[in-house]
Every structure is written in structure tokens, then in C-alpha cells.
Amino acid sequence: MNILSIQSHVAYGHVGNASAAFPMQRLGHEVWAINTVQFSNHTGYGAWRGPVFPADAIREVVTGVEERGVLPSCDGVLSGYMGDAAIGEAILDAVGRVRAANPEALYCCDPVIGDVGRGVFVRPGIPEFMRDRALPAADVVTPNQFELEYLTGVTVGSLGAAVAAVEAMRARGPKAVLVTSLRTPETPEDAIDLLAVDGEGAFRLRTPLLPLSVNGAGDAIAALFFVHLLTTGSAAQALSLAGSSVYGLLRATSDAGSREILTIAAQEEFVRPTRLFQPERV
Numbered sequence: 001m002n003i004l005s006i007q008s009h010v011a012y013g014h015v016g017n018a019s020a021a022f023p024m025q026r027l028g029h030e031v032w033a034i035n036t037v038q039f040s041n042h043t044g045y046g047a048w049r050g051p052v053f054p055a056d057a058i059r060e061v062v063t064g065v066e067e068r069g070v071l072p073s074c075d076g077v078l079s080g081y082m083g084d085a086a087i088g089e090a091i092l093d094a095v096g097r098v099r100a101a102n103p104e105a106l107y108c109c110d111p112v113i114g115d116v117g118r119g120v121f122v123r124p125g126i127p128e129f130m131r132d133r134a135l136p137a138a139d140v141v142t143p144n145q146f147e148l149e150y151l152t153g154v155t156v157g158s159l160g161a162a163v164a165a166v167e168a169m170r171a172r173g174p175k176a177v178l179v180t181s182l183r184t185p186e187t188p189e190d191a192i193d194l195l196a197v198d199g200e201g202a203f204r205l206r207t208p209l210l211p212l213s214v215n216g217a218g219d220a221i222a223a224l225f226f227v228h229l230l231t232t233g234s235a236a237q238a239l240s241l242a243g244s245s246v247y248g249l250l251r252a253t254s255d256a257g258s259r260e261i262l263t264i265a266a267q268e269e270f271v272r273p274t275r276l277f278q279p280e281r282v
């Protein structure tokens with residue numbers, strides 16, 4: 001598969017394309033990576049350096065790829081951390097060009113806005129852009145619980161409320177939704193849930209909660225879920241494979257006591273997860 005992946009890049013560590021590209025490549029896919037920013041490190045450190053690229057710089061690179069005549073062979077567009085709301089329009093423009101060249105191509109939007117611990121961590125205008133522009137354009141979305149609540153206005157106090165929020169989201173366009181880091185009163189203290197919904201139904205995957213808080217796991221799971229969904233056509237299967245791989249990745253990261261996810265050292269987890277978790281229909 002050929003995936004056009006438009007998101008952040010960091011020199012040190014693994015978030016954005018520096019988290020998402022390698023797992024897809026390790027699974028045998030070609031990744032056409034376009035970077036929305038080039039930062040020294042992820043913003044979770046509180047300090048970082050490097051530019052947010054102008055929207056035109058992204059358009060320019062998309063045009064160059066288009067001029068190679070390869071967009072008809074693009075199977076999917078994946079977007080993540082945008083850096084600036086204007087970049088979002090350049091991404092939707094790229095999605096339009098890919099769809100014109102290959103009507104079968106899917107767009108997966110990881111609506112990076114923030115999380116429960118840090119709140120909103122992107123520039124003003126991006127949350128609204130995700131809600132009003134990106135969401136209706138997407139075939140697949142991968143919000144965490146905080147982003148699901150922001151995008152739908154629903155407070156997710158139970159698994160049922162999460163499913164209702166996802167259905168409200170699907171009513172606006174996306175066919176498949178993956179909710180990450182879902183913790184409701186039904187979630188045991190020592191566990192963390194994922195919820196995936198498509199036309200086949202709603203499925204929950206539960207794994208142990210690991211004693212760590214890292215950045216970049218969301219970018220990896222969105223990429224893995226998207227390529228497994230494209231390959232299998234099943235959100236339940238994609239959930240099981242992506243959730244199990246990221247659990248293995250984070251288990252290794254936790255065991256090593258690393259602040260950065262072990263994308264390279266734990267790469268076998270992308271191909272053969274140590275522990276394969278099974279989804280439950282909800």
C-alpha cells in the first residue's frame with residue numbers, strides 16, 4: 001500500500017511522522033511522508049525548537065508528488081499534528097487531489113488537539129478546524145477520549161455514552177472511528193480501553209494500564225489502525241492488531257523506563273505482537 005502521511009516530524013524521539021511512518025514501513029507499506037513542522041522534540045517536554053512550515057510549503061510538496069503521476073496509486077491519506085490551522089486546508093486540498101486520482105483512496109484524520117492530562121496543546125483555530133472541516137471530510141478518525149468529547153460536545157461518562165458520541169461522529173461522515181485511551185467507570189483501575197466502530201458494529205479492546213505517560217503512541221496506533229483497516233476491511237481486526245502492537249511497544253518502553261517510545265527497538269511488535277488481545281463486541 002502507498003500512504004501519504006502528512007504530520008509533524010521531530011529530530012529526536014518519536015511523535016508524528018517519526019512515530020507513524022516506521023511501523024507502516026515495517027509492515028511493508030510505502031510511506032510518502034510530508035512534514036507539517038520540523039521540531040527538535042515533541043512539545044510534551046515544554047521546550048522545543050524548529051519551524052512550523054507554511055501551508056504553501058505543504059501544497060508545493062504535494063504538487064511535486066502529483067507531478068510524478070503517482071497519485072492514482074495512493075491508497076490512503078493520513079493526517080495528524082498540523083502545526084497551524086492553515087496547514088489543515090492544504091491537507092484537505094491534498095485529500096481532494098488524491099480522491100480525484102483514486103476514488104477508492106481513504107482519508108484517515110487523527111484529530112490531534114490535546115488530551116485529558118494536558119488539555120488543548122495545539123494552536124488556536126486547530127480544534128475548530130478539526131471539528132468543522134476535517135471531520136466531515138474524513139473516512140476514518142482516531143480521537144482520544146478528550147478529542148472525542150471536544151469534537152462531539154458529549155461528555156463520555158460511560159461506554160454507552162462513548163458509543164453514542166462515536167455514532168454522532170459517524171453521522172457527520174466518517175465510516176470508521178477508533179477511540180483511544182478510553183477510561184470510563186466501567187474500565188477497571190488497572191486497565192485501559194480502545195473502542196472501534198464501523199458498519200459491522202462497536203468493539204472494545206481492553207489491555208492492562210501501564211505505569212507510563214508517553215507521547216507518540218496515538219500517532220503510532222492511528223497509523224497501524226489505518227493500514228490494518230485498509231488491508232483487512234475490518235475495524236475489529238484492525239483494532240486487535242493495532243491495539244496489541246501498541247501495547248507491546250509500550251510494555252517494552254515501560255520495562256526500559258524510557259521517556260520516548262521504543263519504536264525501533266520494539267519493532268517486532270508491529271509484525272508479531274507478543275500478546276494478541278481480542279476485541280469484544282459491545
Ligand SMILES: Nc1ncnc2c1ncn2[C@@H]1O[C@H](COP(=O)(O)OP(=O)(O)O)[C@@H](O)[C@H]1O
Nearest residue numbers: 115144180181192208209210212217218221246
Ligand atoms: N499508560 C498506558 N498503558 C497502556 N496503554 C497505553 C497507555 N498510554 C497509552 N496507551 C495505549 O496507546 C494508545 C494511544 O495512546 P493515547 O495516549 O490515547 O494517544 P494520544 O497521545 O493520541 O492521546 C491508547 O489507546 C492505549 O492503547
Ligand SMILES: Cc1ncc(COP(=O)(O)O)c(C=O)c1O
Nearest residue numbers: 008042043081215216217218219
Ligand atoms: C510535535 C508533536 N506531534 C504530535 C504529537 C501527538 O502525539 P500523540 O501521539 O501523543 O498524540 C505531539 C504531542 O505532544 C507533538 O508534540
Ligand SMILES: [Mg+2]
Nearest residue numbers: 112144218219
Ligand atoms: Mg493523538
